[in-house]
Amino acid sequence: MIVQIAKHSGFCYGVKRAVQILDDLIESNNGQKKVFTLGPIIHNNQVTEYYEEKGVKIIEKLTDFVDNRVDGDRLVIRSHGAPKFVYDLAEAQGFVVYDATCPYVKKIQNTVSSYHLKGYNIIIVGDMNHPEVLGINGWCDESATIMNNLHDVENMKPSDEPFCIVAQTTFNLSTWDQMIDLFSKKLSNVIINNTICLATEQRQNACVELSKSVDFMIVIGGKHSSNTRKLVEICSKNATTIHIETKDDLVDVSMFKSDTKIGIAAGASTPDWIVESVILKIENEGEVFFDGKSQFNG
Ligand code: SF4
Incomplete structure (x- = not known):
């Protein structure tokens, strides 16, 4: 394979x-x-x-x-x-x-802090329960409106007041683009900061590309990791995709045939040793001789 x-x-x-x-x-x-x-x-x-x-x-x-x-x-x-x-x-x-x-998150915190002090309304595009979003909101006195999808923007009344918009760094880029189109129509005085991290964009684009060229995608990362879950969502559109945390979640390696093309992607919080141990398990058809953990040095 x-x-x-x-x-x-x-x-x-x-x-x-x-x-x-x-x-x-x-x-x-x-x-x-x-x-x-x-x-x-x-x-x-x-x-x-x-x-x-x-x-x-x-x-x-x-x-x-x-x-x-x-x-x-x-x-x-x-x-x-x-x-x-x-x-x-x-x-x-x-x-x-x-x-x-x-430092990229710190920059967003500084942005909302300074625009809040200037009297702007702050909008954070992201998941209202995510610690990064809660953290950012804590730099503008918890005054931000948090929006997560197009529906939220559709429900917003048009306004001439000053607005500053930032994004959670791991927010989906295409949803952001659609939301921004709509914000621009509803808000006449708005500063838009695309604060989606380049690492996220690159990782998501690489997943789109790879998932189109393989039969099966394995996305490795914490079950609670928002950026990993987004990779799963993206890959699922193009290939059969599973989300695992470690090699132990990959129970049936025999489902892969000799000509199966397998793509592997890992979230931003997944150390190399976990990725390596998954590959070893696949390549050795389920037998694991080395779990890679001894290589982890941070
Ligand atoms: S994805 Fe990584 S590099 Fe990008 S903002 Fe988050 S922690 Fe920083």
Whole structure:
């Protein structure tokens, strides 16, 4: 069988950077202070387990009192970023904050913050429950209107007021384009910032291309990872597609015949060792001699 990996698969720049910040912190800290992350450092259970084994603890919400914490403990803000109040609260609780917010996300936070101060209405195009969107909204006093689809824009009243629109970095590009067309018709004073990350666009385009040329697509990434789920959606339009987290989810390798063309794509939070272990499982017809994890270095 022919196995091909989509270009731009796996860790993006922001995720690599966040993981590196956490790795450097663990190394320099040398067990002296407790290390916490606000939410899992990335949306990948296997990576989360890897860091748990290294003593990193996850705080789900900073509003909760954190047990066994002492002044000077470390708190890492992951690549999705966090609302402004979280930084204030972390400082008030005595944490030393390590900010691993992706610089592209930080730029969106700065944009909404400055336009909010200038009196603009803020619209975030994205998923209202996604931590990145919640984080961005936290830089304009939670004043943003969050819209996710064309229907939301259709329901909007035309307005002459000033608006600033930004997108969740992982938002679907073609839906964004359609929404922007409609926004431009309804809003006469609008600043539109296409803040969809290039990594997302490249990864999505590579998936479209590869899924058109194969029989079967395997998309590897966390079940809760929004960017991985979008790759599944895109690939499903062109090829039979399955979404797996690890090689263990790939139960029946015998369904692949010798002439099956298989495409593999990985979400932004999927480490290379997981991709490699899936390929090895396919190539060895289900027998796995090596799980690749020993290669993971962040
Ligand atoms: S997808 Fe883009 S914006 Fe999001 S973390 Fe990766 S590089 Fe940053």
